[in-house]
Amino acid sequence: xxxxxxxxxxxxxxxxxxxxxxxxxxxxxxxxxxxxxxxxxxxxxxxxxxxxxxxxxxxxxxxxxxxxxxxxxxxxxxxxxxxxxxxxxxxxxxxxxxxxxxxxxxxxxxxxxxxxxxxxxxxxxxxxxxxxxxxxxxxxxxxxxxxxxxxxxxxxxxxxxxxxxxxxxxxxxxxxxxxxxxxxxxxxxxxxxxxxxxxxxxxxxxxxxxxxxxxxxxxxxxxxxxxxxxxxxx
Amino acid sequence: xxxxxxxxxxxxxxxxxxxxxxxxxxxxxxxxxxxxxxxxxxxxxxxxxxxxxxxxxxxxxxxxxxxxxxxxxxxxxxxxxxxxxxxxxxxxxxxxxxxxxxxxxxxxxxxxxxxxxxxxxxxxxxxxxxxxxxxxxxxxxxxxxxxxxxxxxxxxxxxxxxxxxxxxxxxxxxxxxxxxxxxxxxxxxxxxxxxxxxxxxxxxxxxxxxxxxxxxxxxxxxxxxxxxxxxxxx
Numbered sequence: 121x122x123x124x125x126x127x128x129x130x131x132x133x134x135x136x137x138x139x140x141x142x143x144x145x146x147x148x149x150x151x152x153x154x155x156x157x158x159x160x161x162x163x164x165x166x167x168x169x170x171x172x173x174x175x176x177x178x179x180x181x182x183x184x185x186x187x188x189x190x191x192x193x194x195x196x197x198x199x200x201x202x203x204x205x206x207x208x209x210x211x212x213x214x215x216x217x218x219x220x221x222x223x224x225x226x227x228x229x230x231x232x233x234x235x236x237x238x239x240x241x242x243x244x245x246x247x248x249x250x251x252x253x254x255x256x257x258x259x260x261x262x263x264x265x266x267x268x269x270x271x272x273x274x275x276x277x278x279x280x281x282x283x284x285x286x287x288x289x290x291x292x293x294x295x296x297x298x299x300x301x302x303x304x305x306x307x308x309x310x311x312x313x314x315x316x317x318x319x320x321x322x323x324x325x326x327x328x329x330x331x332x333x334x335x336x337x338x339x340x341x342x343x344x345x346x347x348x349x350x351x352x353x354x
Numbered sequence: 355x356x357x358x359x360x361x362x363x364x365x366x367x368x369x370x371x372x373x374x375x376x377x378x379x380x381x382x383x384x385x386x387x388x389x390x391x392x393x394x395x396x397x398x399x400x401x402x403x404x405x406x407x408x409x410x411x412x413x414x415x416x417x418x419x420x421x422x423x424x425x426x427x428x429x430x431x432x433x434x435x436x437x438x439x440x441x442x443x444x445x446x447x448x449x450x451x452x453x454x455x456x457x458x459x460x461x462x463x464x465x466x467x468x469x470x471x472x473x474x475x476x477x478x479x480x481x482x483x484x485x486x487x488x489x490x491x492x493x494x495x496x497x498x499x500x501x502x503x504x505x506x507x508x509x510x511x512x513x514x515x516x517x518x519x520x521x522x523x524x525x526x527x528x529x530x531x532x533x534x535x536x537x538x539x540x541x542x543x544x545x546x547x548x549x550x551x552x553x554x555x556x557x558x559x560x561x562x563x564x565x566x567x568x569x570x571x572x573x574x575x576x577x578x579x580x581x582x583x584x585x586x587x588x
Contacts, residue, residue: 231461
């Protein structure tokens with residue numbers, strides 16, 4: 121299996137960074153190929169703008185998704201985007217590894233999503249959800265957060281279920297492009313871990329990665345066959 | 355009323371940018387003061403990293419939220435963050451004006467959130483939701499998207515309710531900091547508008563802004579008084 125880890129944490133010695141490198145080792149030891157994009161180390165550009173296109177279909181008015189489609193077809197996307205797309209197409213499993221900031225990915229990772237999951241490849245027209253451009257591949261979140269699990273353990277908890285907060289990411293992004301989304305690995309309460317709890321969490325992470333093939337994808341999005349031409353429920 | 359608009363669209367001639375400048379005019383004509391941060395025009399830095407702090411409490415290991423708290427107390431935050439915080443503290447109403455990318459704010463706006471809504475001011479410890487650091491102020495989303503309203507008009511629609519996709523932003527970010535969140539202005543199907551539909555949408559926007567004072571905040575988050583010391587439901 122080819123695994124592509126997109127990692128976004130500003131501290132190389134953080135627990136979140138440890139998860140990234142530990143996943144790399146564990147998966148390679150299983151015989152998988154692993155590529156990592158370490159977005160902070162790479163100085164990845166997060167802002168989607170006109171500079172992402174070598175030539176423009178319409179130089180006077182930027183419609184980002186239209187230019188993506190055109191530039192991808194012509195091979196004139198910015199080289200850093202092309203390189204990320206190459207890794208995305210190569211992989212069987214995409215892992216997004218990040219600290220949860222404001223119940224969402226950090227801006228740097230959001231920028232990878234905005235710029236790399238391009239229209240015309242990852243989605244476009246009625247190619248989304250089970251018809252998405254990346255169908256056949258799998259994806260998984262690996263995230264760290266400061267809160268404890270009981271703040272998210274059901275509808276009565278103070279923040280409600282974590283999966284509800286992850287909806288734009290797991291459903292609106294990963295499942296939207298056709299990726300089969302495996303259950304996330306969630307590291308709770310990370311800034312406050314004792315050394316023993318940290319070690320246990322690394323073991324849990326190892327177990328999570330080694331059991332991926334026995335896990336079913338989450339049911340996040342409907343089948344488009346259940347909707348009519350105008351995308352109304354049949 | 356002091357209004358602070360944070361705007362993030364890469365095309366100055368876009369409908370989204372028109373909403374920003376039109377809101378500025380409409381609100382000023384009502385006698386309000388308006389400040390705009392045009393994040394693309396300003397070249398705003400979206401990535402939260404070590405460069406955001408003039409001095410570091412711990413130069414060897416970056417815990418971003420801890421350094422935010424310390425740097426804010428010492429006045430050693432990066433000048434661009436300080437400037438945005440100044441506008442945030444000045445305002446009575448914060449408007450986030452942006453195109454919805456992947457059912458979420460663009461990376462550039464997410465970066466404004468990651469860097470400007472600092473720990474120690476906007477939130478911290480048990481200061482969140484109704485106890486959040488920005489309580490007493492109001493906020494509102496103003497967003498454009500390509501999809502049509504019927505794709506989001508209830509639980510059976512293909513994407514489910516828009517408010518579910520906006521949960522990390524409206525509840526997890528704005529309401530988290532104590533802001534009272536007014537109903538969003540949503541401009542549907544924007545890339546496909548006829549000139550007449552565009553004009554109607556600008557009128558709807560005007561009406562939305564002029565009726566803000568008659569609108570009740572959304573009920574997004576619980577009261578912390580309903581939770582115990584460990585944040586379990588009482």
